[in-house]
Amino acid sequence: MGNPGDTQMKLATGEGGYVLEDVPHLTDYLPDLPSYPNPLQDNPAYSAVKQYFVNDDDTVTQKIVVHKDSPRGVHFRRAGPRQRVYFESDEVHACIVTCGGLCPGLNTVIREIVCGLYHMYGVKKILGIDGGYRGFYSKNTVTLTPKVVNDIHKRGGTVLGTSRGGHDTSKIVDSIQDRGINQVYILGGDGTQRGAAVIFEEIRRRGLKVAVAGIPKTIDNDIPVIDKSFGFDTAVEEAQRAINAAHVESLSIENGIGLVKLMGRYSGFIAMYATLASRDVDCCLIPESPFYLEGSGGLYEYIEKRLKENGHMVIVIAEGAGQDLVSESLQSMDQQDASGNKLLQDVGLWISHRIKVPPSIDAWLSSRCLYPTYMIRAIPSIASDNVYCTLLAHSAVHGAMAGYTGFTVGPVNGRHAYIPFNRITEKQNKVVITDRMWARLLSSTNQPSFLNPKDIAEAKEEKQPPGLLDGENCKDKKSNTEEDPSNLGCHGTESTDQPCIASFLSFMFLCVMLFLYAIREDS
Ligand SMILES: Nc1ncnc2c1ncn2[C@@H]1O[C@H](COP(=O)(O)OP(=O)(O)OP(=O)(O)O)[C@@H](O)[C@H]1O
Ligand SMILES: O=P(O)(O)OC[C@H]1O[C@](O)(CO)[C@@H](O)[C@@H]1O
Numbered sequence: 001m002g003n004p005g006d007t008q009m010k011l012a013t014g015e016g017g018y019v020l021e022d023v024p025h026l027t028d029y030l031p032d033l034p035s036y037p038n039p040l041q042d043n044p045a046y047s048a049v050k051q052y053f054v055n056d057d058d059t060v061t062q063k064i065v066v067h068k069d070s071p072r073g074v075h076f077r078r079a080g081p082r083q084r085v086y087f088e089s090d091e092v093h094a095c096i097v098t099c100g101g102l103c104p105g106l107n108t109v110i111r112e113i114v115c116g117l118y119h120m121y122g123v124k125k126i127l128g129i130d131g132g133y134r135g136f137y138s139k140n141t142v143t144l145t146p147k148v149v150n151d152i153h154k155r156g157g158t159v160l161g162t163s164r165g166g167h168d169t170s171k172i173v174d175s176i177q178d179r180g181i182n183q184v185y186i187l188g189g190d191g192t193q194r195g196a197a198v199i200f201e202e203i204r205r206r207g208l209k210v211a212v213a214g215i216p217k218t219i220d221n222d223i224p225v226i227d228k229s230f231g232f233d234t235a236v237e238e239a240q241r242a243i244n245a246a247h248v249e250s251l252s253i254e255n256g257i258g259l260v261k262l263m264g265r266y267s268g269f270i271a272m273y274a275t276l277a278s279r280d281v282d283c284c285l286i287p288e289s290p291f292y293l294e295g296s297g298g299l300y301e302y303i304e305k306r307l308k309e310n311g312h313m314v315i316v317i318a319e320g321a322g323q324d325l326v327s328e329s330l331q332s333m334d335q336q337d338a339s340g341n342k343l344l345q346d347v348g349l350w351i352s353h354r355i356k357v358p359p360s361i362d363a364w365l366s367s368r369c370l371y372p373t374y375m376i377r378a379i380p381s382i383a384s385d386n387v388y389c390t391l392l393a394h395s396a397v398h399g400a401m402a403g404y405t406g407f408t409v410g411p412v413n414g415r416h417a418y419i420p421f422n423r424i425t426e427k428q429n430k431v432v433i434t435d436r437m438w439a440r441l442l443s444s445t446n447q448p449s450f451l452n453p454k455d456i457a458e459a460k461e462e463k464q465p466p467g468l469l470d471g472e473n474c475k476d477k478k479s480n481t482e483e484d485p486s487n488l489g490c491h492g493t494e495s496t497d498q499p500c501i502a503s504f505l506s507f508m509f510l511c512v513m514l515f516l517y518a519i520r521e522d523s
């Protein structure tokens with residue numbers, strides 16, 4: 001097993017096309033480490049559980065829908081407690097850090113790491129790092145005990161604070177070494193997990209007995225491989241309140257338009273699921289589905305139709321939608337935040353100013369804009385997310401105690417697994433607008449697809465380079481998000497380093513628009 005020289009990939013193969021994409025273990029570079037019986041076997045709560053320990057050979061399949069002759073495909077190591085651990089309880093000195101934007105459930109994960117370490121493994125030394133990665137070397141630490149974290153899951157945000165922007169990996173590892181920390185739990189999104197991978201590499205380079213465990217976080221639900229990210233359900237639930245308010249506002253005025261801007265810099269999962277759940281939404285606009293305002297099949301035409309039919313309408317817009325249109329009209333430059341994320345133009349404000357009274361509607365038209373973005377991500381997580389956060393935290397703790405390192409945790413087809421960092425950082429998931437979930441949305445809102453059916457058909461028929469098709473094909477490359485009509489948690493994928501259907505369709509759309517524009521100019 002293993003691939004010498006390649007620190008990223010640890011592969012094992014088996015019969016029938018079985019591939020295990022494994023995670024590193026401390027014994028990979030510290031082969032003489034002693035192991036100990038897992039103290040859980042004497043824990044009154046867990047000792048009665050039949051087969052409580054996970055078999056070392058258990059793996060979780062990435063591809064759950066298969067054909068008779070399909071190769072068995074990629075698997076990940078199953079998460080959970082092992083018979084033997086590589087840390088003695090009083091030897092462990094753990095720390096927890098939270099980075100990136102807020103997300104409901106951060107405090108629950110912190111709480112459950114602390115309580116899991118304490119109650120399951122008898123670990124007493126746990127530090128909180130204040131203010132994200134930079135806090136390792138620029139701030140004091142916080143001592144975490146079950147008592148300190150007892151009710152933090154009822155609060156929004158992160159009790160540890162967070163930050164965006166750069167950090168110094170060497171200084172972080174120096175701080176880990178100086179403080180004698182040997183388990184590092186890192187909660188954060190794609191940027192954070194990239195940082196965690198580099199920290200792990202530096203720890204391995206220095207030959208330290210330090211386990212690094214990542215817990216993936218993003219409210220946008222755009223992390224690949226895992227079924228869903230924590231806090232997403234809370235966000236969709238909370239978005240309902242804003243959509244309901246927008247609906248009430250729109251109903252109370254003649255030709256009222258309620259507009260709700262939701263989070264989603266690069267992906268529209270929150271907007272899509274909030275729309276599907278609500279059934280009061282007439283139009284959902286997301287970054288993956290380019291739209292246009294004027295002409296046949298455009299937004300103005302649809303607004304006019306809905307107002308004539310209903311006298312009011314609700315539009316949900318993900319903040320990353322229509323950025324090309326906004327930039328075009330505001331002639332803005334590409335700007336980035338401290339972490340290199342794209343800074344967005346305010347599409348909500350822009351579109352609300354752009355919505356004109358359709359000539360055929362002889363009445364007052366008014367729009368009401370709701371921006372619940374930060375209200376949504378600052379609330380405590382709902383019950384189902386709390387349970388999910390507990391499982392994530394416990395999976396991470398079991399993995400670190402068992403000596404695994406340089407891994408992230410998450411459910412793959414419903415079973416928790418240890419996943420190599422690079423698998424969740426190599427791309428971001430996106431809504432695939434040729435998958436069935438987007439079709440469900442279109443059929444529930446009746447909004448236009450903003451695409452020419454002929455172009456879609458042609459795009460599907462054309463011979464595509466690898467990775468250019470919809471979720472099913474993107475899935476074959478790297479993802480777990482195969483479209484399955486019974487899988488409401490699935491999301492489509494688009495590889496960021498591969499051309500994908502969305503960009504292809506955008507290109508087609510642009511060509512059609514240029515063509516129409518040229519015809520109009522001529523006439
Ligand atoms: N490419 C990278 N390599 C190493 N570290 C990074 C990278 N990108 C970001 N980081 C580190 O991770 C931290 C958080 O990154 P970022 O602000 O992008 O949030 P995130 O983890 O992606 O979460 P969110 O879901 O809110 O986007 C930053 O403080 C930064 O130091
Ligand atoms: O305002 P901040 O903290 O940069 O975070 C906003 C961003 O965070 C995200 O939720 C990603 O985590 C984006 O959808 C959103 O644009």
Ligand SMILES: [Mg+2]
Nearest residue numbers: 100189190191
């Ligand atoms: Mg990010």
